[in-house]
Amino acid sequence: MSTEELLDASFKKGMKYIVSAGIDLKSNTYSLNSSKKNQMILCGMGIHPETASEKPNIQEDIDFIKENSNFIKAMSEIGLDGTKPNMNSQEKVFKEMIELALKLDVPMIIHTRKVESKVLEILEEYLKTNNLRKIILHCFSGKKALIQRAIQNKFYLSIPANLKRSEHFKMIVGMCPERQLLTETDSPFLSPIPNEPNYPWNVIETVEEIAKIKSLIVDECKNLLYLNFSRIFL
């Protein structure tokens, strides 16, 4: 499906915005170009910990972000990944991206796989001297105590499209105050139907599921999540 077809279908299903979450030079270029062409797309750029861990020369990725920083609406996916090697370079890039996001005053979409507690520690260090109003922990898999810590820090928790078949994410929705919830696809991963592609409009089902857990009317829940989104991104 082309970007245009995807946007058209998303628009028809009632969606207003899509944050395109870049993770390396190639996807950051895509985010930038598609956001310039379509108002519905917000440009997310970042260096994913996997990119920081595996790509031999990431300086050009970093330079591209800095050169185009005027267009950035989110510092997307940055963080640490415990399943990948080179934790030192992951951490170095993560901190460089946090500092850039603080300077630009844009939200940060944070990846925390298998090192949730370490990522929280780093963010809490920044919290001592900065007002981190726009931290989004995406697909957070930390245990209960860590979820609690994230909530206390006023971080947002972004719930992926597989909510209805994940007890863990149901627990997060149950624990998290309404004003700290967001939705995402994590496409191409975490589709509501296993082994199927994950499309932007799958978040509609997530919103319905959140409404159920929070005992809200679906429209009320939609408005609430849109308000959260607007507070951060618009």
Ligand SMILES: [Zn+2]
């Ligand atoms: Zn991620």
